[in-house]
Amino acid sequence: MKITTERFKQTSLEELDNIHTQKFLQILPLRLSARRNEAYESFPDPVAAHDYGHSIRDEAIQRLPELLETFEANAVANGAQVFWAEDSQAANDYIVQLARQKGVDYVTKGKSMVTEELGLNEALARAGIDAWETDLGEFITQLLHRPPFHIVGPALNIPVQQICDIFIEKGVIDSPTVDPVALGMAARQFLRDRFRDLQMGITGVNLAVAETGTVINVENEGNIRLNKSSPRILVCVMSLEKVVPTLKDAMHMLRVLCRSATGQSASAYMSLDSGPKRPDEIDGPEEMHIVILDNGRSAMYQDPQTREALRCIRCGACLNSCPVYGKVGGYPYGWAYSGPMGQVLTPALQGLRDTGDLIRACTLCHRCKNICPAGIDHPSLLLYYRAKDVAGDKTLGGSGGRWGERLVHTLFSIAGSDHRLWRIFSSIARLAANHQREGDRIRSIPIGARGWFSSRNLPALPHKRFRDRWMDLEKSKRK
Amino acid sequence: MPENARNAILQRLQRTERRSAVPRPDLPPLRELALDADQLKNQFMAQFQLQGGISYPVANDQALYDRLSDIFRTENITRAMATEDAVITSLQLDQWGARSGVEIVHPSGYQDRQSYTQAVFDQVQAGITGATFAVAESGTIVTGHDRTQGRLVSLAPLVHVVVVPVAHIIATYEIAMEALFADGRRPSQVTFITGPSMTADIQGTMFKGMHGPQKIFALVLDSTP
Numbered sequence: 001m002k003i004t005t006e007r008f009k010q011t012s013l014e015e016l017d018n019i020h021t022q023k024f025l026q027i028l029p030l031r032l033s034a035r036r037n038e039a040y041e042s043f044p045d046p047v048a049a050h051d052y053g054h055s056i057r058d059e060a061i062q063r064l065p066e067l068l069e070t071f072e073a074n075a076v077a078n079g080a081q082v083f084w085a086e087d088s089q090a091a092n093d094y095i096v097q098l099a100r101q102k103g104v105d106y107v108t109k110g111k112s113m114v115t116e117e118l119g120l121n122e123a124l125a126r127a128g129i130d131a132w133e134t135d136l137g138e139f140i141t142q143l144l145h146r147p148p149f150h151i152v153g154p155a156l157n158i159p160v161q162q163i164c165d166i167f168i169e170k171g172v173i174d175s176p177t178v179d180p181v182a183l184g185m186a187a188r189q190f191l192r193d194r195f196r197d198l199q200m201g202i203t204g205v206n207l208a209v210a211e212t213g214t215v216i217n218v219e220n221e222g223n224i225r226l227n228k229s230s231p232r233i234l235v236c237v238m239s240l241e242k243v244v245p246t247l248k249d250a251m252h253m254l255r256v257l258c259r260s261a262t263g264q265s266a267s268a269y270m271s272l273d274s275g276p277k278r279p280d281e282i283d284g285p286e287e288m289h290i291v292i293l294d295n296g297r298s299a300m301y302q303d304p305q306t307r308e309a310l311r312c313i314r315c316g317a318c319l320n321s322c323p324v325y326g327k328v329g330g331y332p333y334g335w336a337y338s339g340p341m342g343q344v345l346t347p348a349l350q351g352l353r354d355t356g357d358l359i360r361a362c363t364l365c366h367r368c369k370n371i372c373p374a375g376i377d378h379p380s381l382l383l384y385y386r387a388k389d390v391a392g393d394k395t396l397g398g399s400g401g402r403w404g405e406r407l408v409h410t411l412f413s414i415a416g417s418d419h420r421l422w423r424i425f426s427s428i429a430r431l432a433a434n435h436q437r438e439g440d441r442i443r444s445i446p447i448g449a450r451g452w453f454s455s456r457n458l459p460a461l462p463h464k465r466f467r468d469r470w471m472d473l474e475k476s477k478r479k
Numbered sequence: 480m481p482e483n484a485r486n487a488i489l490q491r492l493q494r495t496e497r498r499s500a501v502p503r504p505d506l507p508p509l510r511e512l513a514l515d516a517d518q519l520k521n522q523f524m525a526q527f528q529l530q531g532g533i534s535y536p537v538a539n540d541q542a543l544y545d546r547l548s549d550i551f552r553t554e555n556i557t558r559a560m561a562t563e564d565a566v567i568t569s570l571q572l573d574q575w576g577a578r579s580g581v582e583i584v585h586p587s588g589y590q591d592r593q594s595y596t597q598a599v600f601d602q603v604q605a606g607i608t609g610a611t612f613a614v615a616e617s618g619t620i621v622t623g624h625d626r627t628q629g630r631l632v633s634l635a636p637l638v639h640v641v642v643v644p645v646a647h648i649i650a651t652y653e654i655a656m657e658a659l660f661a662d663g664r665r666p667s668q669v670t671f672i673t674g675p676s677m678t679a680d681i682q683g684t685m686f687k688g689m690h691g692p693q694k695i696f697a698l699v700l701d702s703t704p
Contacts, residue, residue, distance in 0.1 A: 028683060044507040052506045059500035065492035078665050084485040136689055137680035153680055160682055180681035188690060195690075196600045212660060222634055222676040222691030228668070229630035230596065240488070247660060251652040252506075266530070266617035269691070270671035277667050280626040282586045282595055284667055294484075298491035304498075 001119050001147060005334035005346060006354035008361060012328040021329045024149075024157040029320040032152070035263020036317055036371070042265055043255075053256040054375030056249045057311040060241070064301065064310075067210040067243045068292065074213025078275025080288040087295050092123035094291060095202065095235055099129050102233055104199040108191070110217065110224035111135035112204025113151065113314055114239050114293060116336035117349075120202070131202075134191050134223035136184055143170055149330040151316035151338065152261055157329060191223070201227030201285070205238035206313070207253055208290075211246045212274055215290065218257060220268040228271060234285035236273070239293050241310040253313065256373040260315035300348040303395070305384050309344040311374035316341070318368035318378065324361050333358065340368035340378040351397035352389045359385040423467075430461050511616045511650035519615045520699060523648045526618025527697050530674035531687065534697040543698050544575045547640065550696055551581050551605070554638055558582045559605040560598065564627040566609020566642050583607075586629040599631045605638040606631075606692070612655040613643045613697070619673040620697070621655045623666040630668060639692040641672075643699045 004011065015021045043049040060067060072082050085091035099107060107124065109115060109131055121131040121142070133142040137154035141147065143166045148154035155163070160178045167173045173186045203224050207216040215236050217224045228234055244250050250272075258264045277284030300306045319325045319339030330338035337345045343362065347355045359382050368378040385396070392400030400406070415425035436442050437460040444453045464472075514522060524534040537543040551559070559576075561567050561583050576583035584603065589595035599606070608628065612621040620641050624630050633639050649655060652671070659666055676691030687693045 024683075044510055048504060048506050051504045055501050055503045059503075062497050062500040065489050068492070069489065078667075084488055086484045086488065090484065134690070135680070136678050140680070153683070155680055156683060158681075163681060180684035181686045183681055184678060184686055184689060188688070191690070192600065196596060212665060214665075220676070221678050221689040223689070225630070225634050225670065226690055229634060240492075247656045248653055251656060254652070264530075264673075265526070266619050266671065266673040268530075268672070268674050268677055270673075272669040272671075273667065274665040274669075275667055278625065281624065281667060282589075282592060282626070282629045283631050284624065292488075294488045298488050301492055302495045304496075 001116055001122070001336065003335050003350065003354070005350070005358050008332045008334060008355075008357035011332040011334070012361070015328045015331055018157075020159050021149075021157050021331075025326055025329055028150070028153070028156060029322075029326050032263060032320040033317075033371075036260055036320070039259035039263045039265055042259075049252075049256060050373060051375075052252060053373045054311075056244055056253055057313070057374040060244050060249075061307060061310050063245070064241065064243070067245060068240060070210040071208050071213055071243050072292070074211065075215075075275070075290055076213070078213045080213065080275050080290050082290045082292060085291055085293045085295070088118045088293075091118050091237065091291050091293050091295070092120055094289075095120060095237075096123055096127045096129065098233070098235065098289065099124065099200055100127065102200060104129065104233075106130035106132060106194065107200045107202055108132045108134045108194050108198055108223075108227055108231075109138075110201070110203035110219065110227045111138045111154070112202075112237060113148075113336045114204050114237050115202065116148065117239075117295065118237070118293070120237075132191065132194050134195070134227065135219075135221060136187055136223075139187055139191065140166070143167075147331060147334075148336070148338070150319060151314060151330075151341070195226045195230050198227075198231040200233040200235065201231040202235045202237065203227050205236050205242050205290075206257065207250050208238050208243045209245075209247050209250050209272075210243050214247070214250075214272050214274045216250060216254070216270060216272050218254065218261075218267045218270050220262070220264075222269055225269050225271055228273060228285065229283050232286045233289070234273075234276070234287070235289045235291060237291045237293060239295070240297050241312075253373075257313055257315050260313075260317040260371070260373045296349045299395075305381065306348040306396075308376055309348050309381060311376050312341055312345060313374050314341065315373060317371045317373065318376075321367040321371045323363060323365060323367070328361075332361075344376060344378050344381045347385050347396065352385060352393070352399065353397045355385075356389065356399060359389065426465060430465070433458070434461055509616055509651050514615065514650060516645070516648075519648045519650060520645055522615040523613050523618055523643075524697070524699060526615065527613075527674075528618070530618050531677065532618065532674050532695045532697055534699060536699045536701060538701050540570060540700075543570065543642065543700055544579075546698055547575065548579050550638075550640065551579070554605070554694070556581065556604040556638060558584065558603045559607055559640075560584050560586065560603040560629075560632050560636070561607040562609065562628050562632050563587060564609040564611075566644060566647075567607065568627075570642070572607065586632065595629070596631065599629070599635045603636050605640060606633050606636045607640045607642070608633045610641050610643040610647050610697075611659070613648045613699075614650070614652055614655060614671075615648060616651050617673055619652070619671050621652070621659075622670045622672070623659045624668040624670065625666060630670070633670070633672060634691045637688060637693045639672075639675075639695045641695065641697050643697050645699055645701050648699075 140155035
């Protein structure tokens with residue numbers, strides 16, 4: 001998919017003026033957050049359950065290479081075929097080649113952010129193979145060529161009339177309707193025809209269990225189960241951090257994932273696959289391929305700070321709690337991952353080059369950190385990215401900051417290094433700033449600080465500095 | 480080439496310095512572990528209803544047949560596919576079907592996979608399965624799939640009826656996992672079903688039956704004669 005992170009500000013401004021986006025954002029994130037909190041109350045000790053999830057993800061990340069090797073050995077013993085992909089190209093090539101080799105002319109897909117990351121649909125289309133998204137929201141966004149708006153509800157913001165129009169255009173319905181249920185049932189029938197004669201299904205992976213070589217998917221619609229049950233060939237694409245040590249750990253993560261994502265104690269369907277169907281079973285895949293995707297993650301793993309972002313389990317709870325996402329929605333984030341989740345993953349995977357506004361679109365309120373069932377400290381990571389960006393970090397491709405900003409900081413550090421210089425500097429700065437005052441406020445300073453003043457004013461600086469007032473006070477005491 | 484990619488990725492992960500994982504904190508056991516059999520049954524049924532399922536206690540096989548007749552009459556079901564797991568084969572559904580005007584078919588009755596798939600998608604209105612386990616903590620049906628438990632039977636038709644012997648009701652997921660994966664066994668697929676298929680992807684409007692069943696009935700069987 002096309003990456004548009006560099007347009008963060010521009011898309012945000014467009015979305016702030018979009019009444020459909022704003023209507024959705026006023027309701028759903030708040031409702032999902034409330035449901036999440038309510039669902040956590042079903043744990044005997046919600047805080048302990050939350051912390052326990054953190055410790056599972058911590059162990060998974062610290063022991064990642066060993067767990068991946070164990071997972072691979074067990075998955076192969078179960079009869080699955082494991083392919084390690086360095087990058088999107090390698091993963092896409094493997095899947096396209098497999099589809100060609102098997103002579104399939106279309107595939108169906110379960111909702112999966114990692115295949116959005118790969119741009120798999122586009123790669124299949126280039127090879128002349130149709131890829132049908134089968135999650136209702138993803139199906140709609142695919143027909144409209146839109147990115148997902150929210151990880152749980154990719155098309156929640158799309159007006160129903162627009163869905164009706166595109167369904168008519170693509171032959172999903174014959175006569176217009178704006179009834180969401182009728183539209184959904186029409187999509188069911190349309191996609192059912194694809195599922196029935198399906199040769200190859202593709203899904204993502206929510207969790208991979210090292211001790212048993214099992215992949216787990218979580219969903220509410222049943223499309224992933226159909227993807228795993230109907231075709232003869234199944235491809236499961238997992239980013240390499242999805243592994244957890246044991247089945248017992250996986251059960252706990254399922255509990256916190258479902259509660260965090262949709263406020264359910266359990267999603268309608270959770271399916272655990274350990275290899276292809278056995279020869280005497282009537283349905284299920286005869287071949288199961290597991291693609292383990294790196295795509296920059298092992299590089300991200302080298303840095304203990306960025307490594308922390310690999311804990312993410314893609315529940316979306318951080319989106320629902322974020323005041324910035326709550327205003328601008330999912331489109332400005334410009335890639336497969338939106339909200340705070342995207343702000344910590346995208347710069348680490350894509351580099352800092354086009355993510356200057358993305359990493360700064362945060363008030364550091366810490367709500368995402370507090371709600372995260374995997375224990376990610378998003379605010380600290382964003383500060384880290386900002387520092388790396390300004391320092392021009394070569395690994396992450398930091399910009400090094402603008403020359404004007406660098407000059408100001410250099411002058412500032414020189415001025416701050418000696419108390420006499422500081423006194424001269426602060427006197428000049430005071431005079432210059434107050435020169436711009438309007439009444440008791442400074443509303444703008446023409447050079448270098450326009451961005452700062454775009455959303456706030458500065459009180460006019462008092463005539464006397466703190467140091468002068470302090471000295472006056474000391475003098476008056478002595479008298 | 481793939482072997483190279485594997486080794487390169489693993490080496491990059493291995494060569495970096497890593498700290499020890501933080502110790503696991505204390506986790507109080509789930510409340511369901513303290514429940515007795517009756518409480519577990521009540522909890523399972525309450526949770527199952529809460530998640531959008533419909534559950535009925537049935538005292539014996541006859542009560543189960545009567546309830547099935549009611550459900551199938553109300554839902555206008557004349558043809559259903561039943562799995563061949565131990566729970567279902569202990570019943571006499573074929574005979575009940577013959578008495579009640581409902582044709583019961585089974586996956587093994589089809590010559591090949593394709594005709595079975597056609598049938599389960601298009602020629603039956605309901606699927607009937609036995610629960611390997613029913614989990615009280617969230618009202619979840621757990622099924623270990625094998626030659627007797629076709630995957631599509633509980634998924635493709637619009638109505639799913641699951642028979643839950645009361646002895647199969649357990650407190651937590653972990654108990655089911657320990658049993659299903661005991662002694663190195665690896666079922667090809669284990670499914671957790673909690674309520675009907677649903678979505679709210681269009682304007683947040685919730686509706687049931689998106690891809691899987693619109694209705695799911697649990698018949699909780701107290702005893703077998």
